[in-house]
Amino acid sequence: MLAALFKFRGGVKPASHKDESTRAPIARAPLPARLVVPLRQSAGGTPLPLVAAGQKVLKGERIGAPEGNFSAAIHAPTSGTVLAVESRTLPHPSGLSAPCVVIAPDGEERWIERTPVNYAAESPDALRDLLRDSGIVGLGGATFPSHLKLKPGAAGRIGTLIVNGAECEPWITCDDLLMRERAEGIVRGIAILRHIASADRVLIGIEDNKPQAIAAMRAATAQATGVEVVPVPTRYPAGGEKQLIRVLTGIEIPYGRIGPEFGVQCFNVGTAWSAHRAVELGEPLVSRIVTLTGNVERPGNFEVPIGTPIDDLLALVAPRADTDRFIMGGPMMGFTLPRTDLPVTKATNCILAASPALFPPTGPEMPCIRCGACTRACPAELQPHELYWFSRAKNFGKAQEYNIFDCIECGCCAYVCPSNIRLVDYYRFAKTSMRALEREKTASDAARQRFEFRNFRTEREQKEKAERLAAKTAAARQAIAGGEKPAAAPTPAATEQTPALPQLDETKKALIAAAIERARAQKEGVQPKNTDNLAPEKLAEIREIEARRAKVREIAKTPPEEPV
Amino acid sequence: MVSALLVMAGIAVVLGALLGFASIRFKVKGDPLVDKIDAILPQTQCGQCGFPGCKPYAQAIAKGEAEINQCPPGGEEGIRKLADLLGKEFKPLSAEHGVEKPKQVAVIDEALCIGCTLCTQACPVDAIVGAAKQMHTIVAPLCTGCELCVPPCPVDCIAMVPVPETVETWKWKYPVVPIKLKEPA
Ligand code: SF4
Ligand code: SF4
Ligand code: SF4
Ligand code: SF4
Numbered sequence: 001m002l003a004a005l006f007k008f009r010g011g012v013k014p015a016s017h018k019d020e021s022t023r024a025p026i027a028r029a030p031l032p033a034r035l036v037v038p039l040r041q042s043a044g045g046t047p048l049p050l051v052a053a054g055q056k057v058l059k060g061e062r063i064g065a066p067e068g069n070f071s072a073a074i075h076a077p078t079s080g081t082v083l084a085v086e087s088r089t090l091p092h093p094s095g096l097s098a099p100c101v102v103i104a105p106d107g108e109e110r111w112i113e114r115t116p117v118n119y120a121a122e123s124p125d126a127l128r129d130l131l132r133d134s135g136i137v138g139l140g141g142a143t144f145p146s147h148l149k150l151k152p153g154a155a156g157r158i159g160t161l162i163v164n165g166a167e168c169e170p171w172i173t174c175d176d177l178l179m180r181e182r183a184e185g186i187v188r189g190i191a192i193l194r195h196i197a198s199a200d201r202v203l204i205g206i207e208d209n210k211p212q213a214i215a216a217m218r219a220a221t222a223q224a225t226g227v228e229v230v231p232v233p234t235r236y237p238a239g240g241e242k243q244l245i246r247v248l249t250g251i252e253i254p255y256g257r258i259g260p261e262f263g264v265q266c267f268n269v270g271t272a273w274s275a276h277r278a279v280e281l282g283e284p285l286v287s288r289i290v291t292l293t294g295n296v297e298r299p300g301n302f303e304v305p306i307g308t309p310i311d312d313l314l315a316l317v318a319p320r321a322d323t324d325r326f327i328m329g330g331p332m333m334g335f336t337l338p339r340t341d342l343p344v345t346k347a348t349n350c351i352l353a354a355s356p357a358l359f360p361p362t363g364p365e366m367p368c369i370r371c372g373a374c375t376r377a378c379p380a381e382l383q384p385h386e387l388y389w390f391s392r393a394k395n396f397g398k399a400q401e402y403n404i405f406d407c408i409e410c411g412c413c414a415y416v417c418p419s420n421i422r423l424v425d426y427y428r429f430a431k432t433s434m435r436a437l438e439r440e441k442t443a444s445d446a447a448r449q450r451f452e453f454r455n456f457r458t459e460r461e462q463k464e465k466a467e468r469l470a471a472k473t474a475a476a477r478q479a480i481a482g483g484e485k486p487a488a489a490p491t492p493a494a495t496e497q498t499p500a501l502p503q504l505d506e507t508k509k510a511l512i513a514a515a516i517e518r519a520r521a522q523k524e525g526v527q528p529k530n531t532d533n534l535a536p537e538k539l540a541e542i543r544e545i546e547a548r549r550a551k552v553r554e555i556a557k558t559p560p561e562e563p564v
Numbered sequence: 565m566v567s568a569l570l571v572m573a574g575i576a577v578v579l580g581a582l583l584g585f586a587s588i589r590f591k592v593k594g595d596p597l598v599d600k601i602d603a604i605l606p607q608t609q610c611g612q613c614g615f616p617g618c619k620p621y622a623q624a625i626a627k628g629e630a631e632i633n634q635c636p637p638g639g640e641e642g643i644r645k646l647a648d649l650l651g652k653e654f655k656p657l658s659a660e661h662g663v664e665k666p667k668q669v670a671v672i673d674e675a676l677c678i679g680c681t682l683c684t685q686a687c688p689v690d691a692i693v694g695a696a697k698q699m700h701t702i703v704a705p706l707c708t709g710c711e712l713c714v715p716p717c718p719v720d721c722i723a724m725v726p727v728p729e730t731v732e733t734w735k736w737k738y739p740v741v742p743i744k745l746k747e748p749a
Contacts, residue, residue, distance in 0.1 A: 040731065090731060092731055092734075093736070094729075094731060094734040096729060096730065096731050096734055098730065098731055392740060394738075422739055425736065425739040426739055428736040429735070429736040429737065429738050429739055431736075432734070432735040432736045433735055433736075436733065436735050439733070440606075443607075443705075443708075444605075444606055444607035445607075446706070447607040447608070447609060447689050447706075447708045448602070448607045448618070448619075450689040450690050450691075450706065451607065451609045451617055451618075451619075451688050451689050452619070453690075454688060454689065454690050455617075541675075541676075542676075542678070542719070545676065545719060545720075549719075549720060
């Protein structure tokens, strides 16, 4: 019954360090004194805040509305009072801030009204909306909104659903424990995802270094048809989406294409579990499992409300004294946290305490000797050393030619590099720079277009005006020539007094007089009109501003005392 | 000998005809050099270069009537690209045309706007919406930060604010740490 397995190229086998954090079952992290919930927790835009400071919220209440269809909703992780909606530093390599909702929990954990849904009776569209409104995103770390991944359309029908339980990155065990303890829920979630995608076949890929998880998942899927648990060889990055699809189905997804075009789509086990909670229990995504491990006294996995400060979690596991930094994510793909008072988000799968003993600092960067070790290790079948040269030389066009956007930033190349080159940093630099250039180009193209259109429009308007004027003049001339007085002729006497004047002068005079009259009328109309119907306060404000401006002008007139 | 000459002459005639045909068949409309230069210019349309917009400046450069270092929004990088394209020497930004600034957008203090429409007439890219005697506002994604709308406003309610870096627009740092030479004391 075991499907034949395929192989992906490259990959490495770092020490897995999974045992440390799998000894204890998943524990519940206590509610912190403050929750800081970032509004932007998924790819595709920042949801708009739905709450204001001082407002009471219930657990699971929507506090961020997805912007359009491209992000997922954000919910209050517990009941309490909103203290502020303000910019706070995010757990992101940039160390930048973004809008967050700060909540003071009341400790009562009062839920909103939860309405379970019988998914079998619902249409896939309704269920996708439900997933979006429940804030379900990929919990493997990429936080891509799940409802978008389930979208049918031009991409084609998803025949095979891949469920990713590989968890190939060293140290991280949150999916492992979730599968051991909550296999039932995961399998129910998979059934929901399968129903939405109307997939015939489900393959659950789990690395073969997790026998307990495999056994638990096998037991939970024993009754299901078309669902298969497939142990995959332990080799990093077997849990990469494209790599897992390749191993399980033999399908290789080319650059710039997505799974559904080939009839496959991949979901993380944690995502499946939260889809089950959202649909069958009516509980939106308000917490996740986080592995706390590395250089700590009591490593383990915790179910953590989103928004819990990382500091509070570290207190539970007691980092050792020689810890010099904390990594969010694993040692291969994670990044060093700029600070530890930052909140846990839907992307936080692991907090790893690093010490010089555990992760000895790599030596100084040496020149690339073109040994080709990176090329052999690259699971995306790229040529990392070439990408390195081009990124380093900021030769982005060439880097793109060598498919830098195919790089999954897995870190295999840097792991094997004998010259200790931090290759992935170069790729990240090149990729973000190229995206920025792309944005600039789009913006400047749009500006060019608008500028040209504006010029065209101004010209057209001028031409039209000139034409109108010419037509009017002609009409007026004709009218006068016909012996009628123009409508706005100044005085009846004007024409009567000078009957002897030649016809042309007569016309001209009448026209000029009419123009002056028009201008006078217009001028009267144009006087400070827009301050007329304003409220007295507004008028006072404008007067005040006028006074300020007068003063500024005054100051500008007097020469500065000290020439600069 | 004669036959060799004939063959060579024949080849020359055929190739010449081909070239002539190609020059008609693949004729490029417009001036490709102007377009190439225009593609490098930042399209802020601010006029700091002394020309009414980027395209006229591009045309002046192409004709050799303007230096390549007159565009402050393009900055040093822009000058470098122009120098590369035209095979000219790089020269620093000419100070009389302005200084390089981080990207900005204009913001109208809407409470103060009296609706005079002067800013809409000044904006080169139609980024301001409003009507006579109505409040005006700036469509930030369309604003190029040219500052042309600031001086005409009679109530000084337009301010230029720098565009902040966000998580979406943030760029990873260049990993190469430059070796700093000690400055002679
Ligand atoms: S980080 Fe990129 S280039 Fe390096 S091995 Fe992974 S996919 Fe290949
Ligand atoms: S100075 Fe302003 S108008 Fe001139 S090229 Fe540069 S951006 Fe365009
Ligand atoms: S809004 Fe002002 S600064 Fe922005 S593009 Fe228009 S005129 Fe320039
Ligand atoms: S110029 Fe100033 S007052 Fe006039 S419409 Fe523009 S913003 Fe309002």
